[in-house]
Amino acid sequence: MNRICTIAGKDFRSLITSPMFLMVAGASSLLMSYSYLRNLKQFGESTMMSAMQFGQEGGANIHFSVFMQHISITNLLYVLLMPAITMRLLAEERKMRTYDLLLTAPITATDIAVGKFLAAFGAGLVLVLLSLIYPLATRAVAEFSVTQLLVSYLGLALVTGTYMAVGVFASSLTESVLLAVVLGWILNLFLWFISQGAGFFEGSKFIAVMEHLSIGQHFASFVRGTLNVGSFVFILSCIAFFVFLTQRVVESSRWR
């Protein structure tokens, strides 16, 4: 456990101080600011209009009209940007031969895989919090259910965890950071569109299974603000699955 924390702590620090992280954080906050403010302004105008027309307040719900959009945009950004943060975690170790240090230290492949994932997840959570600032700041001017918001963000944190686990796995497969990014994208998109592929097949049962396997369905239920144990478990098992795959890859590097 201590050794996991050692790896996670060191890599977390080096991740969040890396230029790549700062670039990702900068780019996402720029895009989020733009889209968020635009949505908020539209929402303000439409509520004003409905208030004038119907003589009452709160015709629309800010959670559905603004926050959900904001979370979708954040999610889209993170699908694309997270692999760039995780790309170096293991690929660079291989390339710079520091992998030798990890593989000959008295630690297990599980320590390495879990430590790397936790470092990445930590960095991901920092970015999730960055995105959460926007809706929270809106609290100054509007009333809404914070619980509902936090449940949606729990969902966002979990899918970010999945992107991180996927990214670390992609990074474990290669020496090339570029390849690690591309692999990360492919796997992330696969996770999202697995239900789309189901349309090609006959049989509603099969479609139902595929939809269940698609991370999008489970994420959507979180984003609406409903805490669903099934979805929670599903996304957690996705994360565990990719961490497990990473562990297998690290372990297998002894067998060349």
Place this chain on the structure above:
Amino acid sequence: MIEVRGLTKSYGDRLAIQDLNFTVNKGEVVGFLGPNGAGKSTTMKIVTGYMAPSSGEVRVGGFDVFENPIEVKSQIGYLPETPPVYMDMLVEDYLIYVARLRGKSKPDAKTMAQAAMEKTNLTEVQKRLIGNLSKGFRQRVGLAQALVGDPEVLILDEPTVGLDPKQVHEMRDLIQRLKGQHTIVLSTHILPEVQASCDRIIIINRGQIVAEDSLESLGKRMSASGQVTLKIRRKHEELVQSLSGVKGVMSVRRDGSGLDVSVDHNEDTIEAIAEHTVKAGAGLVELKATDLDLEDIFIRLTSSERSEVGREL
């Protein structure tokens, strides 16, 4: 301390090492000597648990590397061919990190990092970024990394390769000072390296051990083999035949107007050769006797066509 039995490793269908057997006792400094591609790094990677062999067994301090990797790895400090350093870390932070990976508590890790830096004269660069250090310093950080926490066994893979002469000298001094405190296995493809630091050498070529002995007795056996060069005016072919019959002569080879004779290290043999040549009326004009030094022997042992001497050993 280290026992290697029947170790074989192939990369795909390429055999890198083949049926290696050797033992390293506690406190010994053993040189692992062989030309590039001999299989030194491969052997070290297996002993440190970095890589699994195709077959064979390695025990370190009584533990099997593959059944108890954690126990084995905690006893070993390893400096790979490329020092495994993070360019974006400070020297001190890096060494603390290594100590933490070895399971030491935070305060212990700090003390151990300091101790390792003192042993390797790195204290004045402890707050520098490793990426900004020269190659010699990085190599020293690599050595400090192996020393963190005073592991019983040190495995150093070509610790001086790529360094300039001054850095090589410093590195050898450092290793010299570690003698007696650790069991050390040091690989190299340059002979002076083992002459400088090792009690015993294992010579490996093309994945097989070709010689294994203490430095002195290997030296003795080597000087036991000398060479006599003769220059004669007549009867070359005849002498090639007849000289082989002289006691102590191992082989005779014609080389232009001269003869190269491999002999044991005995002055009687040289006298007998001189006498024989003169009696045969071959017109002796020059006779030169030379001892082979370690370097010659090494070249003979590790060159692909192994000489008489190689087989003899």
